Amino acid sequence: MIGFDIREIVTVSMVLFAVIDIIGTIPIIIDLRSKFGHIESEKATLASGAIMIVFLFIGEEFLNLIGIDVNSFAVAGSFVLFFLALEMILGIRLYRDEAASSASIVPIAFPLVAGAGTMTTLLSLKAEFQTINIVIAIILNIILVYIVLKSSARIEKLLGENGLGVIRKTFGVVLLAIAVKLFAANVKGLFV
Template sequence: MDILSFNFQDFLSAFIILFAVIDITGLTPIIIDMKQKGHNIVAWKAAVYSLITFLAFLFMGNIILELFQVDISSFAIAGALVIFVMAIEMLLGIEIFRNDGPEGAASIVPIVFPLIAGAGSFTTLLSLRALYGLGSILAALVLNIVVIYIVIRNVHILERVLGKTGVYVLRKFFGIILLALSVRMFLQNLAVALESF
């Protein structure tokens, strides 16, 4: 198989897999919550930085992790801890991630990393390299970035439709979901990390 080859079926499969792992639609309550706290989330920045991060990891992921002597499970544990803190914020209505960065910084941390470009999507990208041609993966990745931009750019529409009560209920519900995901991610990768010692 030519590494740069494009196959529509492979492209479609890679797109669906990445879309499910990134889960940008599931992140909308978190984005709404952060905007209500005064964080300025810039859609194009989140999309561009996500693409750059994904491409860097697609081509140099293993090298970067080896350079810092970090394995993928340790990387995933770090991401799980950040997600855990965000879930606590959503559930308890407290602020831990202070809005003290430059304007638009929230578009990068925690939106790009670890929520969009986290350990799960990085691992998935590396797995896709073994299955499909690079052309199909790159096309699937770019289309996912377009979806990310559209969702973040239009998140205010969902906010208007749900109203204040709907956003509040959704924030609490997804806070619990996010907490459960972070715990699962932490425990799964902790077991892998402990086995390697």
């Protein structure tokens, strides 16, 4: 296959793994599952994978078409992550969608898995690596996302109520820091 490179796949996979941070979002996933009853793992996985692959190919052109630059997109995503972090830290509920029967698409597929950070990272990776290697790395990360989503009930039982509370607040602060970093890295670009 033209452009196929194992080293590129490993590098891109590791970058995406760090940005998606599916392990770090386990408390959010468990929290959302307790609010909505269950999460459709297959639906969330396929949706997030499709969002990432489509954005890889047409993301920058789509944003340009509707007059939104990557920085604006990233800042908007940072606000969504900020409010999710506040929910986790303060134990309040800001996200209300009474008509939704699950949290599979919003907020799991977007913005937790395929959020602004992931999408801006994909645009950066596209400039450096072969597209086929990025697609394979996306698929590998999506498989891991599926495994974590499917295992969330077992993970919750393993951690218990107290362990889950501590982890939820800790990762809430981490998510808040990621939101602030994403905001800070992109807000300057809005005024240039």
